[in-house]
Structures are given as structure tokens and as C-alpha cells.
Amino acid sequence: MSEIRVRFAPSPTGQLHVGGLRTALYNYLFAKKYDGTFILRIEDTDQNRLIPGAVENLIRTLDTMGVHHDEGVFIENGALAQKGEYGPYAQSERLPTYKEYAQKLIKSEKAYYCFCSISRLAALREEQNKNKLAPKYDKYCLRLSHEEIEERLAENEPYVIRLNVDENRGDIVFDDLIRGTVTIHARDVDDQVLMKSDGFPTYHLAVVVDDHLMQISHVIRGEEWISSTPKHILLHEALGFPLPKFAHIPLLLNPDKSKLSKRQGDVAVEDYLSKGYLKETLINFVALLGWNPGSGSTQEIFTIDELVEKFDLSSVHKAGAVFDLKKLDWMNTEYIKKLALDDLYERGLPFLSEKEFFKEWVGHQNILSEEEKMAFVKRVLKIEQDRLAKLSDIGENNPFFFTNVLSYDGALLNWKQNTAEETRKALESAQETLSLLSDTDWKGKEIVEKILMDKAGEKPARPEGGKGDFLWPLRVALTGVQHSPSPFDVAWVLGKEESLKRITDAIKKLS
RNA sequence: GGCCCCAUCGUCUAAUGGUUAGGACACCAGGUUCUCAUCCUGGUAACAGGGGUCCGAUUCCCCUUGGGGCUACCA
Numbered sequence: 001m002s003e004i005r006v007r008f009a010p011s012p013t014g015q016l017h018v019g020g021l022r023t024a025l026y027n028y029l030f031a032k033k034y035d036g037t038f039i040l041r042i043e044d045t046d047q048n049r050l051i052p053g054a055v056e057n058l059i060r061t062l063d064t065m066g067v068h069h070d071e072g073v074f075i076e077n078g079a080l081a082q083k084g085e086y087g088p089y090a091q092s093e094r095l096p097t098y099k100e101y102a103q104k105l106i107k108s109e110k111a112y113y114c115f116c117s118i119s120r121l122a123a124l125r126e127e128q129n130k131n132k133l134a135p136k137y138d139k140y141c142l143r144l145s146h147e148e149i150e151e152r153l154a155e156n157e158p159y160v161i162r163l164n165v166d167e168n169r170g171d172i173v174f175d176d177l178i179r180g181t182v183t184i185h186a187r188d189v190d191d192q193v194l195m196k197s198d199g200f201p202t203y204h205l206a207v208v209v210d211d212h213l214m215q216i217s218h219v220i221r222g223e224e225w226i227s228s229t230p231k232h233i234l235l236h237e238a239l240g241f242p243l244p245k246f247a248h249i250p251l252l253l254n255p256d257k258s259k260l261s262k263r264q265g266d267v268a269v270e271d272y273l274s275k276g277y278l279k280e281t282l283i284n285f286v287a288l289l290g291w292n293p294g295s296g297s298t299q300e301i302f303t304i305d306e307l308v309e310k311f312d313l314s315s316v317h318k319a320g321a322v323f324d325l326k327k328l329d330w331m332n333t334e335y336i337k338k339l340a341l342d343d344l345y346e347r348g349l350p351f352l353s354e355k356e357f358f359k360e361w362v363g364h365q366n367i368l369s370e371e372e373k374m375a376f377v378k379r380v381l382k383i384e385q386d387r388l389a390k391l392s393d394i395g396e397n398n399p400f401f402f403t404n405v406l407s408y409d410g411a412l413l414n415w416k417q418n419t420a421e422e423t424r425k426a427l428e429s430a431q432e433t434l435s436l437l438s439d440t441d442w443k444g445k446e447i448v449e450k451i452l453m454d455k456a457g458e459k460p461a462r463p464e465g466g467k468g469d470f471l472w473p474l475r476v477a478l479t480g481v482q483h484s485p486s487p488f489d490v491a492w493v494l495g496k497e498e499s500l501k502r503i504t505d506a507i508k509k510l511s
Numbered sequence: 512g513g514c515c516c517c518a519u520c521g522u523c524u525a526a527u528g529g530u531u532a533g534g535a536c537a538c539c540a541g542g543u544u545c546u547c548a549u550c551c552u553g554g555u556a557a558c559a560g561g562g563g564u565c566c567g568a569u570u571c572c573c574c575u576u577g578g579g580g581c582u583a584c585c586a
Contacts, residue, residue, distance in 0.1 A: 011586050046585055118584080125583095134513040135582065160584050179516070188514050188582095196584040203586050227515055227581040250517080257578060285523095292524060298534045300523095317517095317524085320579065324522050327536040337549090387548050397547085415545070456545080468545035475545065483547035 004036025012054035015268035040072035110238035276391030361402035405480030410509030415472035445492035477506030
């Protein structure tokens with residue numbers, strides 16, 4: 001096979017969409033797998049929709065996701081830069097090139113000038129609509145004489161250049177790597193505008209010229225482009241360009257099966273990142289939407305390197321895939337569980353630092369050194385790690401680690417039918433047990449756990465009693481709530497002094 | 512409306528011209544457990560319908576239905 005060159009070509013009109021991420025990822029995986037080149041091209045031909053900073057943002061997001069490109073537009077020292085033999089890679093910088101090819105098309109009569117006003121086009125469309133006809137340009141300006149065209153150009157009348165589709169071309173057939181043979185008749189192809197009146201090309205001209213000039217071997221893009229592919233094929237033919245291979249990947253869908261849209265939830269990769277989804281999760285999840293290794297494999301968790309190894313365009317699905325947040329959460333939980341504690345700390349701290357209860361805690365812990373604070377947070381994370389669906393959940397369900405717990409009702413301390421007196425005994429016993437532990441004993445949570453579990457295993461207060469007689473009051477004393485991690489885990493996190501203080505406070509509540 | 516694409520549990524999907532149609536998420540039940548979560552075990556749940564082809568179709572073909580995309584001087 002000749003050299004593989006693929007591209008991801010977003011428009012800088014906003015943040016990177018999860019669908020865009022998947023398109024970029026499939027391009028990336030394909031390129032890596034076959035030792036090809038992955039190019040990032042910027043399709044900024046619509047001057048009205050440009051958003052300042054969007055290019056930088058797109059590049060940064062792709063970069064943090066680990067979907068690195070080899071060629072195209074980059075950020076270097078905080079500024080946009082371009083690398084590669086086939087630049088420039090931003091279409092707005094390639095205007096002369098498009099103009100040149102547009103002129104070639106005019107000369108060969110594959111394209112023509114059109115001076116029709118917006119209002120005439122609107123009226124035409126309305127008329128066609130009324131008559132239940134497909135809205136198509138009626139080639140009105142194709143009938144203009146050379147002289148008239150020259151005259152109107154000389155008078156600086158606004159114009160566009162349109163593709164001259166010949167109905168006699170018959171069926172336009174292409175072989176899609178994912179869908180097989182796709183056929184569309186030339187009569188169903190509109191005389192698409194190629195050059196707009198502002199001198200910018202439309203997507204259709206730009207994509208064909210650039211894909212050819214940049215030697216793109218495979219066009220891997222979203223399914224929404226299938227119906228414009230015949231236009232692109234006609235353009236390749238008109239310009240004498242060889243055809244790249246096409247692969248149209250299925251759409252990402254809302255739960256109602258419509259094209260994934262902002263209206264029905266988050267669509268920006270950054271939204272998910274800022275909610276505490278790991279980049280590894282997002283890559284893994286999005287990769288599996290419309291693709292899987294097949295052959296009976298039941299693997300669900302893949303590193304990006306494994307994806308590179310196993311990815312194959314031929315096993316990409318044809319049907320769209322719903323973006324299921326429940327499964328995303330599950331997968332994120334899996335990834336968080338596997339994180340090394342230091343890694344979890346590093347990634348999680350920014351999320352924790354946003355929380356009000358954490359800010360207050362930090363303010364109240366002036367006596368603690370930075371190291372002690374870090375150690376404390378790491379203890380919290382060690383306990384919470386298996387319980388987190390998202391990094392933003394850190395501390396969320398267990399704020400008692402960071403706040404005092406005085407506000408609970410003392411009756412909550414009583415386990416089942418136990419009396420306040422029985423509860424008091426249990427708490428005093430816990431108090432005594434914990435006060436015997438040295439600071440060294442508190443270093444690891446094993447000793448705290450063992451000594452408390454041993455105590456809990458001793459003679460129950462009543463015949464039908466059990467560990468709950470001892471553990472429940474202790475847990476409530478330490479947390480003030482009915483649902484929490486185990487009391488020995490909480491005690492270990494809080495440390496000896498704070499634990500004993502909370503137990504003392506609890507005992508006071510009983511009187 | 513026109514054109515195009517698509518169709519296995521609710522969702523992501525596997526497999527096959529002959530299987531008890533498999534896995535994962537979610538859900539439900541049980542177990543572990545001081546609570547919650549985790550964890551373990553089990554369960555509910557799918558080949559859209561109709562014609563063909565074939566000894567035999569979920570699988571191949573056609574039609575219907577359903578869903579989606581496109582239908583701009585947006586990409």
C-alpha cells in the first residue's frame with residue numbers, strides 16, 4: 001500500500017465535539033496502525049462563523065486527549081505554527097490556490113459564474129418546494145453569454161462560481177470502506193457553489209483541492225458527508241485528481257437517536273473533562289462507539305496503544321451509536337480505580353480545590369504543613385477511590401472528612417433497638433481502644449482496622465447483637481451521617497486526635 | 512417532499528447458512544457487610560415485519576416499516 005495520509009479537518013467554530021474527537025481518533029488510530037501521517041487542517045472558510053481562539057482550543061484539547069498529529073497546525077510557544085511540506089494548513093491562508101483551481105474549472109466549463117441574487121435563489125427554492133421538487137439551482141446563469149459575463153465582472157457585480165453538474169454523467173458510484181458501494185445519480189446533485197462572493201471557497205472546493213494537494217490517501221469523516229461525496233467526486237474528475245479512499249463513520253446519537261446535539265446534553269470534550277471524566281475514559285469510550293475488535297472479543301477496556309494495534313476500518317459499524325452516559329460513568333469508575341494514588345491526587349486536587357467545603361477546610365488547617373494536608377487528602381482519596389464515578393465526586397459524598405459533624409441528631413447514634421446507655425458503652429469502648437494506639441499505629445490503616453474489628457467482634461451487648469452494636473455508633477460519631485465508608489477507614493483518615501474528639505462529642509450528645 | 516444511509520436485548524455490541532443467539536452497561540433478586548459503595552452469584556431482556564433463495568435463514572436477495580443524515584454563498 002502506498003503511504004497512508006489522513007486528516008482531521010475541523011472548523012474553528014467552537015469547542016471540540018465528542019463526535020469530532022472520535023473522528024479525529026479513528027483517523028489517528030488508522031494512521032498509527034499503518035505507519036501513516038495524521039494531519040490537522042483547519043477549515044476556516046466561513047468567515048461568519050469563526051470564533052476567536054477556537055483553533056488554539058481545538059489543538060490543545062486534541063493534545064490533552066493524546067490524539068497527536070504529525071503535520072498541520074500546531075501551537076508552539078503559545079502561538080500558532082505550522083509544520084509539514086504541504087502547507088499552509090489553514091484554508092484561509094490558501095485562497096490563491098482555490099482561486100487558481102476555480103479558474104481551471106471555469107476554463108474547462110466544469111464550473112460557471114453565477115450572478116443570481118440571494119432573493120432569486122430563495123424564490124426559486126420556495127417555488128420548487130411548493131411543487132414538491134428537490135431544491136436545486138436551475139442553471140440560469142449557465143446561459144449567460146461570454147460578453148455578458150465579462151461585462152458584469154468588469155462592473156464588479158458580486159458573483160459566485162458554481163459546479164456545472166452534467167446530468168448525463170449518470171450514476172456516481174463510489175466504494176466506501178465502511179459502507180460498500182454507494183450510488184447517487186448526477187441529476188440529484190446540485191450545482192453547488194464552489195467560490196463564494198466573498199472570495200472564499202466553500203467546503204466542497206477546499207476539501208477536494210486540499211485533500212489532493214496534501215496527498216490525502218483516506219478521507220475518514222462523519223456520515224453526514226455521504227451525500228456531498230458525489231460533488232467531491234465530480235470535482236476530482238473535473239480537476240483530473242485521483243480519488244482518495246472514502247470511509248464514512250457512523251454518527252454519534254442522542255438517546256432519542258437524533259444526531260448528538262448540544263440541546264440534549266454536553267457535547268464538548270472539555271465539558272466531560274471538566275466534569276471529571278478521565279481522558280483515557282473518553283478515548284476508550286468513544287472508540288467503542290461504532291467499533292469493536294470483533295472476533296468474539298469481550299474486552300471493554302483499551303489503552304490507546306491497544307486501540308492502535310486492534311483498530312480496523314473494516315470493522316467500523318454502519319449504524320449510529322447512542323452516547324450512553326451510564327456506561328461512560330461505569331467506564332470512568334473503572335479507570336479511576338486503576339489510578340495510582342499519587343496520580344489520582346494530582347488529577348483530583350484541582351476538582352477538590354473547587355469545593356467550598358475544601359476551601360474552608362484549607363483555611364482552618366493553617367496549623368498543618370502542606371505535606372500534612374497532602375497526606376490527609378491522599379488518605380481521603382485512598383478511601384474514596386473505589387467509590388468515585390468522576391473526579392468531581394471527590395469529597396462530595398463524604399464532606400465530613402473536611403467539616404465538623406456536630407449537627408446530627410444524637411438518636412442516630414443508636415444501632416437498631418439499642419439504648420442510649422448501650423451506645424454510650426460502645427463509644428466509650430471505642431474511645432478507650434483508639435486512645436491506646438500510638439501515632440505509628442495510625443500510619444497505615446491496617447492496625448486501626450484490626451483493633452476496631454477485634455473490638456467489634458467481642459461479646460455483643462445483647463444476644464442477637466453483632467458488630468453493628470459497636471461499629472454503627474462509632475461510624476455515626478465520626479461522620480454524623482447514616483451512609484459512609486467504614487468507621488476504621490474514617491478514623492484512619494481523620495487521625496487520632498480528631499477521631500477521639502468526635503467520639504467525645506458524640507458521647508455528650510447522648511446525655 | 513426528494514436523494515442517500517442504516518436496522519441483534521432499553522443502550523454499546525459478539526457470533527453463525529444449522530447455537531440454549533454470547534458479553535458489557537443499566538435494571539431486578541440474592542450473598543458478603545455496621546450503613547452506603549465496592550465485590551460475588553443469579554435473573555429479566557434482542558435477531559422490526561413480509562416475501563423469496565435454500566434441506567435449513569437472525570445471517571443472502573427483494574419489498575414494507577421504522578430510524579437517521581443531507582437537501583445554504585455552514586462545515
